[in-house]
Amino acid sequence: MSSTSTNDTIAAIATPPGSGGVGIVRISGPEAKQVLSRMFLPLSPKFDNFRPWLMHRGRVLDWNSEALDDVLAVFMPGPRSFTGEDVAEIHCHGGAFIVQAVLESALRQGARQALKGEFSRRAFVNGRMDLSQAEAVAELIAAPSREALRYGLNRLDGLLARRTEALRNELEVLRMQVCVAVDFPEDEVEGMDAPTFSATVAKVSKALQHLLQGSRRARVMQQGAVVVLAGAVNAGKSSLMNALLGRNRALVTDIPGTTRDFLEEACDLSGLPVRLTDTAGLRKAAESIEELGVERSRQKLAEADAIVLVVDGGALGEAGANAEVCPDPAAREVLDSAGSTPVLVVWNKCDLCMPQKFPPRWVQGQTCCATSAFSDTQVEDMAEHLRTLLLSEGETAGEEGLAPNARQTLALEASLAELTALREDVDAGRPYDCCAVRLDVAAAHLAEVTGLSSPAEVLDKVFSQFCIGK
Secondary structure (H helix, E strand, O other): OOOOOOOOOEEEEOOOOOOEEEEEEEEEOOOHHHHHHHHEEEOOOOOOOOOOOOOEEEEEEOOOOOEEEEEEEEEEOOOOOOOOOOEEEEEEEEOHHHHHHHHHHHHHOOOEEOOOOHHHHHHHHOOOOOHHHHHHHHHHHOOOOHHHHHHHHHHHOOHHHHHHHHHHHHHHHHHHHHHHHHHOOOOOOOOOOHHHHHHHHHHHHHHHHHHHHHHHHHHHHHHOEEEEEEEOOOOOHHHHHHHHHOOOOOOOOOOOOOOOOOEEEEEEEOOEEEEEEEOOOOOOOOOHHHHHHHHHHHHHHHHOOEEEEEEEHHHHHHHHHHOOOOOOHHHHHHHHHOOOOOEEEEEEOOOOOOOOOOOOHHHOOOEEEEOEOOOOEOHHHHHHHHHHHHHHOOOOOOOOOOOOOHHHHHHHHHHHHHHHHHHHHHHOOOOHHHHHHHHHHHHHHHHHHHOOOOOHHHHHHHHHOOOOOO
16 A cells, blocks of 8 residues: 555545445545546536535436436545545445446546555545544444444544653653753753653653553453353352343253353443353362363453452351451452452342341452342342443543554553663663663654554554445
């Protein structure tokens, strides 16, 4: 794509493949209006020219000047268009043959077939959006849930770009101070003593770490979350999974240890896609088959985006709720091994025992709720707790767009690594001219988020993932 000329006039179908009520062919470039004029026959006798941003009704013609369809056409002059160039659109009936014939007519009238993402790339090149906003366009189109749609829209508004640019500007100011300190070592440069320098770098590093916390949210919203139900045998994990699914997917009996292997099912938590995984109960296995199931349970826990730790409230009772240390060995194992994975502790079978002290003492800050999978008591509340846990970890009000995608995450991580090394250099007393190099590299990685310093091959890779008409 990098070898194509922006002086070309390009055209493509902007609506999805297949038949529909309306199909749109988009044309962009310096000859957009001329191409449209050569293939459009207005129906109004008063028509003398295309009025910008106004729909005109007429017939679209093929290359032999034969009518193809009754259409609406609009001309949008640059730079106030999506691409920043002159743009024309033809809105025809959505039959697959009709739309393709209209596109072919545009190509024969002087336009070139657009490549994948070429419209969005031209918008980026012409300053209509930065790279993070261009990616947000593609993510909005592919959004699998309402939450993904909301986050993508906020990124399209430029929230992530503004935050990373503010951090990059802080590094640029620091770099200028370093240059002054190097050029005029005898003079006192305000704020350039080593402790202050290190503290400023630490401040930016902390902000980057906060941004990176949102990368998990981005993956959860775009790909769905992996949620593992774990706990002791007979705690009610399978019953809880059935209650969340609204159907009997997992086998439930009174015999402890019914689940020998994991079960996975897709679930929707108010617009958030989730893959529920019911695992074998954690205990010392009595036979090799169950032992394999328990080992698989531990593997699934290591892969989870969130863990639903189910405890048997009926068995633990008041004494179990008041204990300083959880008396359930399986629950202790999960809590000790969870690490940074968020855990929702579910006090199941609350119809048998709802303790006066809740949550239990041993929960120690983990999100906790009570439910009864058997009677469907408070299952909806538990589902809402789980959804909130998946989406809100590390998030504060007004930061719904701070969920960097995989490419942006790599750039932020690289910048953070440079700043970490920079702090070590400053604390070790290394010369400031050496420190300036790391500042340059860290700032360049931040600029990759918005595309200010992205090489052509990176842009090619990003825009090649777009659909042809976008």
